[in-house]
Amino acid sequence: MKIAIPTESHDGERRVAASPDTVKAYVKKGLEVDVQAGAGTGSSISDDAFAAAGAKIVKEAGKDADIVLTVRRPSAKLLKAMKNGAILLGGLEPYGDKAGLEAIAKSGVTAFAMELMPRITRAQAMDILSSQANLAGYKAVIDAAAHYTRAFPMMMTAAGTVPPAKVFIMGVGVAGLQAIATARRLGAIVSATDVRKATEEQVKSLGAKFVFADVADAATSGGYAKELSAEDKAKQAALVAEHVKGQDIVITTALIPGRPAPVLITKEMVESMKPGSVIVDLAVERGGNCPLSRPDEVVVHNGVSIVGTVNLAGKLAGNASPLFAKNLANFLDLMVQKDGSFKIDEADECIKGTMIAKGGELVHAMFTGAK
Secondary structure: OEEEEOOOOOOOOOOOOOOHHHHHHHHHOOOEEEEEOOOOHHHOOOHHHHHHOOOEEEOOOOOOOOEEEEOOOOOHHHHHHOOOOOEEEEOOOOOOOHHHHHHHHHOOOEEEEHHHOOOOHHHHHHOHHHHHHHHHHHHHHHHHHHHOOOOOOOEEEOOEEEOOOEEEEEOOOHHHHHHHHHHHHOOOEEEEEOOOHHHHHHHHHOOOEEOOOOOOOOEOOOOOEOOOOHHHHHHHHHHHHHHHOOOOEEEEOOOOOOOOOOOOOOHHHHHHOOOOOEEEEOOHHHOOOOOOOOOOOEEEEOOEEEEOOOOOHHHHHHHHHHHHHHHHHHHHOOOEOOOOOEOOOOOOHHHHHHEEEEOOEEOOHHHHOOO
């Protein structure tokens, strides 16, 4: 069997869906691995490094492969080149552009969207959302520090005292927790909020203050956040609006799967902040947690910089790619046996939960309505 690693076709995407370590693991199982020339350049992984791990460097990857691994949705050209029944595995953005998903299905491939990985313990090593969000949370704080015109930690000097920055994290998922930890390491006074009451313990364990209105817990059975009622939204918004006034940096990370990003920081809240403050909106690709944010732009409104960098994890491709690649390799372990044989067990919760297309049709429950 042959695995292909193509160069990503999305503008600005520097990640790659394999690493020398995962290539070695595939080759050890008796699989052939084709890597498109230059596929790892954006992640500082050379063709020589892939070749030394056992890969074959090719001009184009995917045409005759049994399995194609990608970071983002493949190009129309790659889809057309893939053979019928081949496996497509990667970040396929299952919540948007249904026409694009139908094109994947009609190509005849069996496609797995890794974003749909179930939130269960044994799936953690396959969870691309978590591995990439962790880096995004770190990078958000680093970018905030770059745009902030003051220091993060308190400094006692002969000329006077530099006060510590006040950082507020909105949304305490993987990205939010890493943002808290990073801001704390830099010496900031950190607070955080989430609609899931259970996150309070995690926030406090990292040395931050938890900000929470008296509202119903909005945690789902899968661990995600669900939308609040109109009454609870108003309570939470009022508390946040008062808290934001005194913050120097706000980092928003709130996303609801399959829904536009909820508005957390309104224009009025932005205008209540001090000039020189910074907002980093990690949800800008899904409409943004702040209506003023714009994809890949820094918007300055009333003296407040609103940073809307898209694909923050991709800015750390040297770390993001090996983690992403390992997630894919762990998932493939469910299907590729030690002797190199291949079997798709559709009863497996992780396989069933991520399979979106097979036999020319979209088969996931979100499209078929099946339970």
